[in-house]
Amino acid sequence: MPKKLLIISSDFTGHGHKSITEALKEKLEIEENLSIHVVDGFSLGGTLLAKIGKSYGPITRHSEFLWKAIFDFSAQKPSFINSLIRWKIETNFVKLLDEVKPDIILTVHPNFNGSILDILDKHGYKIPFITLIADLVSISPLWADPRADYVISPTKEAKEICIQYGVPENNIKITGFPVRSRFYKDSENPSYLTNKDPSSPIECLLMGGGEGAGNMEKIAQTLLQNFDCHIKIVAGRNVTLKEKLEQSLMKNYSDRVTILGFTDAIQELMFSSDIAFTRGSPNVMMESVASNTPLVITGALPGQEEGNPSFAEKHNLGVVCKNPVELKETINLLLQNDSSQLKEIKKAQRMFQDPYVVDIIVSILLDVFENENEMAI
Structure with missing residues (x-):
């Protein structure tokens, strides 16, 4: 039976999260016995959260000051943002887990780290959880949840900030930034x-x-x-x-x-x-x-x-x-x-530049799959 990877991405908050997902899929789809399911995290929260995701473009185009206020608030109150997202997506996310039955969850958007880990803890799911940071150096605490099994960091600078936020150093993998x-x-x-x-x-x-x-x-x-x-x-x-x-x-x-x-x-x-x-x-x-x-x-x-x-x-x-x-x-x-x-x-x-960044990330994911297989035996 193929192993299943669930990727939580975003279609409308810029194009970077989607591009990273595409870069990973290029390599992952050629792997045998691996099934990939990608979902826009904002779509899990109904009409309201979907509208919030789609508002990123108009806000960043027309009001950078408003965007900075939103970013700063989320950085100061990450637990509040996680609770709000969890409240909006919990029902649909649990349904998604029951339908997909993923062996690993990978997130490439900061809003779906602590929120999803809260849901996994609440419902008793034991699914390896990996965060792939899609920023370079100015890292929001929403990226850095110490409960993640691994945090994949594009830079040394991002790694250092994650450590400051409490992520164990051994759980952080520096790979470079994935590009298609x-x-x-x-x-x-x-x-x-x-x-x-x-x-x-x-x-x-x-x-x-x-x-x-x-x-x-x-x-x-x-x-x-x-x-x-x-x-x-x-x-x-x-x-x-x-x-x-x-x-x-x-x-x-x-x-x-x-x-x-x-x-x-x-x-x-x-x-x-x-x-x-x-x-x-x-x-x-x-x-x-x-x-x-x-x-x-x-x-x-x-x-x-x-x-x-x-x-x-x-x-x-x-x-x-x-x-x-x-x-x-x-x-x-x-x-x-x-x-x-x-x-x-x-x-x-x-x-x-490093054209093998995506290969390194994929190898990390495959290692986690293999470790899960060994634990199951």
Whole structure:
């Protein structure tokens, strides 16, 4: 009989949780005798919780201050958030357990760690529980429940914070950040390294995460007015932003600008770009690193993204430019001396990237399955 893995993810709170789930499924689905069931944790809480999950996009696009207040409150009152989520999902989650009968539960969203562990304890379920942290350095205590059998951490920084929150060090596994395999095409984006005509336009990619957040219009105008460049802009799910950008940019720059909505081919856009401009979304940052596309980080969502720009600078994965007024100088510095700084960033990215992160995570899961088998014998 196949072993069963239940993954608790999220479809609407950005795209990172879903991308991580997809990266894992790529490897897990080729394993024999393994069945995978994925559920959006917010869907377990009925209409109200589903609406809360879907509100992430509008809130982060239009009111970062409100989002910071929500994040800070959840960090200060994790037990309250866990109790609230548990109250909303308990009935449906118990039904799900009885239907799926998972051998392991893996969560990739902070709201479904303590809440689910509370339910497992209350109902006497003895199911191995693993948390996979989907952030880099600014870790909410909702990620760090000491009762989890394992906490899979993407960075040393995240591990240290989890220890501060009381997670036993032996229960934390550092693996790196999981990225879908298609972002590792040939392990290297050749732009600005080989076959690049110095006189050709700079290929720029502007992104704001799955929700299309950020000051894309001002960034695009600064680049178009000051550099010989082609720009591809990904507005994500933000239909209003896409329409606004089309109205403001296409009239004067139609031959130099391409504006897209949400796309599943983001890796191809990265491969064809010399520089990616994005806010400090961990998923987008690590996908850019995997595709070997230098980053200009233009901001960060308050809360879980606050530490990401500094993390990128620490490892020379990109540069930070939060003020569009300073963007011209930032790009000039990247391009001077035959783009030497860009080349150094690309070199650092190749040293940092690890296409085997997902394999390591899968091996951890398979080890837990094997240990469960041995205990059952």
